[in-house]
Every structure is written in structure tokens, then in C-alpha cells.
Amino acid sequence: xxxxxxxxxxxxxxxxxxxxxxxxxxxxxxxxxxxxxxxxxxxxxxxxxxxxxxxxxxxxxxxxxxxxxxxxxxxxxxxxxxxxxxxxxxxxxxxxxxxxxxxxxxxxxxxxxxxxxxxxxxxxxxxxxxxxxxxxxxxxxxxxxxxxxxxxxxxxxxxxxxxxxxxxxxxxxxxxxxxxxxxxxxxxxxxxxxxxxxxxxxxxxxxxxxxxxxxxxxxxxxxxxxxxxxxxxxxxxxxxxxxxxxxxxxxxxxxxxxxxxxxxxxxxxxxxxxxxxxxxxxxxxxxxxxxxxxxxxxxxxxxxxxxxxxxxxxxxxxxxxxxxxxxxxxxxxxxxxxxxxxxxxxxxxxxxxxxxxxxxxxxxxxxxxxxxxxxxxxxxxxxxxxxxxxxxxxxxxxxxxxxxxxxxxxxxxxxxxxxxxxxxxxxxxxxxxxxxxxxxxxxxxxxxxxxxxxxxxxxxxxxxxxxxxxxxxxxxxxxxxxxxxxxxxxxxxxxxxxxxxxxxxxxxxxxxxxxxxxxxxxxxxxxxxxxxxxxxxxxxxxxxxxxxxxxxxxxxxxxxxxxxxxxxxxxxxxxxxxxxxxxxxxx
RNA sequence: GGAGCCGUAGUUCAGCCGGUUAGAACGCUGGCCUGUCACGCCAGAGGUCGCGGGUUCGAGUCCCGUCGGCUCCGCCA
Numbered sequence: 233x234x235x236x237x238x239x240x241x242x243x244x245x246x247x248x249x250x251x252x253x254x255x256x257x258x259x260x261x262x263x264x265x266x267x268x269x270x271x272x273x274x275x276x277x278x279x280x281x282x283x284x285x286x287x288x289x290x291x292x293x294x295x296x297x298x299x300x301x302x303x304x305x306x307x308x309x310x311x312x313x314x315x316x317x318x319x320x321x322x323x324x325x326x327x328x329x330x331x332x333x334x335x336x337x338x339x340x341x342x343x344x345x346x347x348x349x350x351x352x353x354x355x356x357x358x359x360x361x362x363x364x365x366x367x368x369x370x371x372x373x374x375x376x377x378x379x380x381x382x383x384x385x386x387x388x389x390x391x392x393x394x395x396x397x398x399x400x401x402x403x404x405x406x407x408x409x410x411x412x413x414x415x416x417x418x419x420x421x422x423x424x425x426x427x428x429x430x431x432x433x434x435x436x437x438x439x440x441x442x443x444x445x446x447x448x449x450x451x452x453x454x455x456x457x458x459x460x461x462x463x464x465x466x467x468x469x470x471x472x473x474x475x476x477x478x479x480x481x482x483x484x485x486x487x488x489x490x491x492x493x494x495x496x497x498x499x500x501x502x503x504x505x506x507x508x509x510x511x512x513x514x515x516x517x518x519x520x521x522x523x524x525x526x527x528x529x530x531x532x533x534x535x536x537x538x539x540x541x542x543x544x545x546x547x548x549x550x551x552x553x554x555x556x557x558x559x560x561x562x563x564x565x566x567x568x569x570x571x572x573x574x575x576x577x578x579x580x581x582x583x584x585x586x587x588x589x590x591x592x593x594x595x596x597x598x599x600x601x602x603x604x605x606x607x608x609x610x611x612x613x614x615x616x617x618x619x620x621x622x623x624x625x626x627x628x629x630x631x632x633x634x635x636x637x638x639x640x641x642x643x644x645x646x647x648x649x650x651x652x653x654x655x656x657x658x659x660x661x662x663x664x665x666x667x668x669x670x671x672x673x674x675x676x677x678x679x680x681x682x683x684x685x686x687x688x689x690x691x692x693x694x695x696x697x698x699x700x701x702x703x704x705x706x707x708x709x710x711x712x713x714x715x716x717x718x719x720x721x722x723x724x725x726x727x728x729x730x731x732x733x734x735x736x737x738x739x740x741x742x743x744x745x746x747x748x749x750x751x752x753x754x755x756x757x758x759x760x761x762x763x764x765x766x767x768x769x770x771x772x773x774x775x776x777x778x779x780x781x782x783x784x785x786x787x788x789x790x791x792x793x794x795x796x797x798x799x800x801x802x803x804x805x806x807x808x809x810x811x812x813x814x815x816x817x818x819x
Numbered sequence: 820g821g822a823g824c825c826g827u828a829g830u831u832c833a834g835c836c837g838g839u840u841a842g843a844a845c846g847c848u849g850g851c852c853u854g855u856c857a858c859g860c861c862a863g864a865g866g867u868c869g870c871g872g873g874u875u876c877g878a879g880u881c882c883c884g885u886c887g888g889c890u891c892c893g894c895c896a
Contacts, residue, residue: 259858262852263858265854268858281854285853312854315854316854344846345846352831353826353888428895453895455894790889794887
């Protein structure tokens with residue numbers, strides 16, 4: 233028997249045709265006489281009917297069918313009797329009247345139901361991932377992921393890009409995340425590193441004159457896992473020569489539009505809005521703002537500076553800030569909810585969370601009301617556009633803490649009060665990033681983006697004098713509060729690259745040892761170039777409405793980095809270690 | 820490195836203040852059933868209460884430790 237159709241494609245137009253379907257038994261309904269089977273494949277579900285009169289042999293065999301048996305069915309497409317249509321199925325108007333049944337394989341009862349209803353613990357799903365992936369919900373995510381990849385390739389190929397592979401075995405470089413290391417048998421004591429991204433290779437490809445590169449590529453970072461972070465993840469990576477910021481932004485807007493239209497049938501409105509890093513931080517407390525709702529942050533440091541409330545006055549007059557969020561119309565929230573919000577804020581470093589409810593007459597109901605004069609209350613109220621029924625939340629501390637706390641509070645308020653509209657797609661470009669930030673732990677500057685990001689031309693002279701004021705030619709694309717892509721125009725002059733390394737306190741010898749090949753390459757006719765990389769997993773997660781990237785990765789790892797299917801990582805034989813000149817020190 | 824939630828039948832869960840033989844639904848097995856679609860009806864099987872220790876006359880329940888899953892902080896150029 234040869235399969236003729238999949239389980240989603242038969243309609244009333246096929247009535248009377250003989251077809252062959254193959255798939256898995258989702259459910260069997262045995263009436264003693266008639267037997268109904270819901271047959272499932274990766275595309276959908278079709279009902280098959282076994283009748284003792286029409287096909288006695290097939291009917292007899294059908295008694296033995298159980299969940300997840302694999303079968304082939306030859307039969308005719310029949311219109312369902314009047315009133316027997318199933319509107320829940322795409323194929324609900326028809327059914328297959330079975331003439332011949334072949335059982336291709338039997339199955340043990342599955343360890344968990346494949347129904348769409350009900351959650352099954354993730355540990356069991358991951359152990360039996362091959363069964364989990366049969367669930368329509370999972371198959372759909374994997375299919376959309378495929379369609380996204382196809383749309384990316386289609387669009388970039390049409391734009392003249394070459395898809396080029398870069399090494400998985402590469403060298404460990406300083407900066408960035410912890411590397412996964414791979415011992416090199418032929419050079420005892422030396423290690424490859426798995427790439428955190430193909431950054432340097434793609435820049436070298438530009439120097440090679442290939443002009444337009446892309447790759448859908450695996451990246452590895454040995455850091456702790458989160459709902460949106462796996463140790464290996466996939467980037468849509470691109471690099472172009474002879475371009476500036478706006479070229480890349482326009483390219484990406486075209487690409488993202490194409491992808492959403494192809495994979496989801498959704499039309500996006502371009503261009504996407506843009507926001508500077510500073511504005512994003514001031515208004516939303518984060519460089520990846522979720523702009524589907526308001527609740528923006530406002531600065532009240534000026535009033536706070538002179539008020540009688542010690543906490544505010546101290547913060548505002550000793551280098552910190554006082555900012556506030558007006559939770560419009562949420563003034564009726566309970567004391568208990570305020571406590572929960574305070575606890576939430578504390579998790580992000582808040583020492584407290586001052587609040588003010590605005591009464592009917594405009595006056596303040598608040599534990600801190602007594603510290604403010606009438607005039608101060610009015611100025612704050614005016615600044616926050618407060619009116620009766622609102623509740624204001626304040627953060628007073630060092631600026632970074634206040635932004636973090638209120639930014640998170642803003643999200644929590646929106647989540648609790650249903651302000652986040654699921655179907656809205658809110659894209660925003662963030663630009664004008666600073667080139668450097670201070671790393672407390674290392675006690676030196678660090679690149680906000682990475683050390684190959686170009687400084688703005690007009691800021692070059694600040695590199696040695698006021699490095700904090702140097703702005704980067706970098707841009708991030710944010711969708712609904714998640715950073716889905718980031719890139720920059722790169723440094724293409726060796727002298728500038730050396731100056732940036734020096735600003736990062738990377739000694740010349742070390743820079744030469746680790747990045748000498750890059751600086752040398754830059755000296756052989758490197759064209760101006762730039763690029764961007766997208767987190768494919770996160771993008772597909774958002775496109776499919778999933779809450780974790782594990783749901784859009786076929787074989788993800790647990791929070792401890794384990795693969796529950798294969799039990800990786802696992803110990804290896806001593807002979808393997810010896811061959812690699814590795815000396816175990818843990819026994 | 821740290822904080823929190825969870826772990827009882829194949830699955831999802833209930834199990835009160837520590838007290839008799841640990842329950843339900845779905846699934847599974849057997850039987851009946853010719854228009855079901857989460858089919859229905861009857862009967863049955865199925866438990867290392869994650870693991871180890873402690874308290875107690877007595878622990879699924881309380882305490883300590885440990886393992887595992889998840890969420891978060893730190894970390895993630």
C-alpha cells in the first residue's frame with residue numbers, strides 16, 4: 233500500500249475517492265458493531281470507520297487496535313451522515329470507510345495521554361520526547377519553526393545572501409559567557425571551544441569579500457538555564473558589507489515581515505518604532521520594553537530632593553533617583569496585593585515599595601502622606617497625571633535598582649490586571665546604546681554589546697577620555713518585551729579596534745594573542761560591515777505563544793543541563809580520558 | 820552560589836489536627852454494545868506515598884538531609 237494523503241487534507245471534494253492513509257491511533261471507539269478510529273499524523277486527524285458488513289476482515293482486525301498502534305488504511309472517502317459531522321475536526325465533514333487495514337506496528341500503552349487536555353509533567357514528556365512530539369501542539373510548534381527557517385532562507389537568498397557554515401570547533405576567547413570546551417587529542421592540553429556565536433568568522437567572511445552572509449546556526453553558552461535560555465540555542469545570523477544602521481534595519485524589517493506572513497499569515501506594519509536606550513530605560517526601566525501597555529515610569533527626584541520623607545530625600549540627594557509608576561485605576565487593590573507586589577519588588581533589590589492611593593477628593597491615602605506638603609503632593613500628582621482611583625508606586629535608590637524594580641513592577645501589574653493583550657505584536661528597535669558599562673566584579677569596563685561594535689564616529693575622541701559617553705552603533709530588536717535580535721556596525725579599522733581593546737583594559741599582548749588574527753585581517757582591506765543575529769528559539773516561542781523555548785526545541789535540556797531522553801551528559805570510559813590526555817582529579 | 824514551588828496508581832490529582840485495609844477521575848485488562856467523536860454500560864487489575872534518617876505507641880502527613888522537575892536572583896560580551 234502506498235500512502236496517498238495526510239490526515240488533514242481530505243475534504244468533501246474527495247468524496248468517493250479511494251485513498252490510503254497511514255498514521256497512529258489516537259482513539260478507538262468500539263461499538264461492538266461499528267468501530268471508529270481517530271487516525272493521527274503530523275498534519276491532523278481523520279476518522280476511519282470499520283463496518284462488519286462493508287469489510288468483515290478489516291473490522292475483525294480493528295478489534296485489536298490500541299492507542300498509538302501504527303496502521304495503514306485503504307478505503308473510500310465518504311460524506312458523514314446528516315448531523316454526524318464533527319465541527320472540531322478540520323476533516324469533520326468526511327470519514328474513511330475502511331476496506332483494508334494493515335497494522336504496521338503495535339504499541340505499548342503510552343505513558344501519558346496524547347489528548348490536548350490536561351498538562352503532563354515536563355520530566356515525563358522529556359523522557360518520552362518521541363511521544364510528546366506526536367502531540368498536535370508540539371508538532372505544530374516544530375512545523376512553524378521549520379516554516380520560519382524556510383522563510384528566512386527564501387528571503388535572504390532572494391536578497392543575494394550566501395549561506396555559509398562556520399566551524400563548531402573554534403577557540404576560546406575572553407569576554408562573554410563561559411565556554412564549552414572540547415579537548416583536542418592531537419594537541420594534549422589544548423582545547424577547542426564551541427562557538428558562543430560565529431561573530432569573528434562572519435566578520436572575517438566580510439573581509440573575504442563575500443559581502444552578504446547568513447547562517448541558521450547553533451550557539452553554545454555554558455551558563456545557568458531559564459525558561460528562555462538553553463545551553464545550545466539557534467541564531468539566525470547575518471552580516472553585510474558596505475552598509476550602515478538603516479540598511480540593516482530595513483533589511484530586517486523586510487525579513488521579519490516575510491517570516492510572519494509566511495509562517496503565520498500575519499501582516500506587520502513597518503517601519504517599526506525606534507527608541508533610544510536612554511529613553512527606554514527612563515520610561516520603562518529596561519532596554520527591552522514591553523510596549524503593549526502603558527504604566528510608564530516618571531521621575532520625581534526633584535520634588536523628592538526637598539521633601540520631608542528621609543528615604544526619598546536621601547536617595548534623590550545622594551546620587552540616586554526617585555521614580556514612580558501610576559497604576560491607573562488600580563486604587564482598589566487590597567493591602568494583601570500591595571504586600572505581594574512589595575515582595576515581588578524585593579526580589580529585584582527593592583528595600584521597600586512606597587505607595588499612595590488617590591482618594592475621591594484627590595487627597596493621599598498612604599503611610600507616607602504625612603511627610604509631604606500639600607504643594608509637594610500636587611506637584612507629584614500632576615507629574616504622574618494622578619486622579620482619583622489611581623495608586624502610585626515609588627522606588628527610591630540608586631538609579632539602576634530603581635529602574636530594575638519599577639520596570640519589573642510595571643510588568644507584574646500588567647500581568648495581574650490583564651493589560652497584556654496576547655494577540656498584539658509590538659516591535660521596537662532600541663538604539664544609541666552606550667559602548668561600555670562598568671563591571672563591578674571585574675573592576676573595569678565591559679562592552680555592552682561585544683568588543684567589535686563600532687563607536688559612533690563623532691564619539692571616537694572620547695574613547696580615551698570619557699569612555700562612558702561613547703555611544704555604540706548597535707541596535708536591538710524587541711518584540712513584546714523580549715529581545716529577539718541584536719547587532720551592530722562593526723569596527724573595520726585596526727587602529728580603532730586596538731583603541732577599544734585598550735579601553736577594555738585588555739593588555740596589548742593579550743589582545744594580540746587572542747585577537748591578533750582579527751586585527752591583522754582588518755589591516756588587509758576590511759570593508760565597512762555590520763550585521764545582526766536573531767534568537768530563533770525565542771522568536772518561534774513568541775510566534776507560537778509558548779511560555780518556554782523548550783516547547784519549540786525538539787530535544788531540549790532540563791534546568792540542570794540534562795537530556796532526559798539520552799541521559800546526557802554521562803561519564804566516559806577511562807580509556808577515552810587517557811586518549812585525550814585528560815587526568816581526572818575527582819576520584 | 821542563593822530563594823521559592825512541586826514530587827502519592829501508567830497520567831492528573833485528593834488525602835483534614837499524626838490514627839483501621841491510601842482514594843477519585845482518566846488510562847489499562849476482560850465482557851457487552853451498529854453512528855460514535857473525551858462514545859456508553861458492567862466487572863477487574865494496578866501503590867518502594869522520590870530516596871535516606873529522625874521524632875512518635877503510631878508518619879503519605881511533623882523535622883532534618885538528599886535526589887529530581889519547574890520558576891526566579893546572581894550569571895548570560
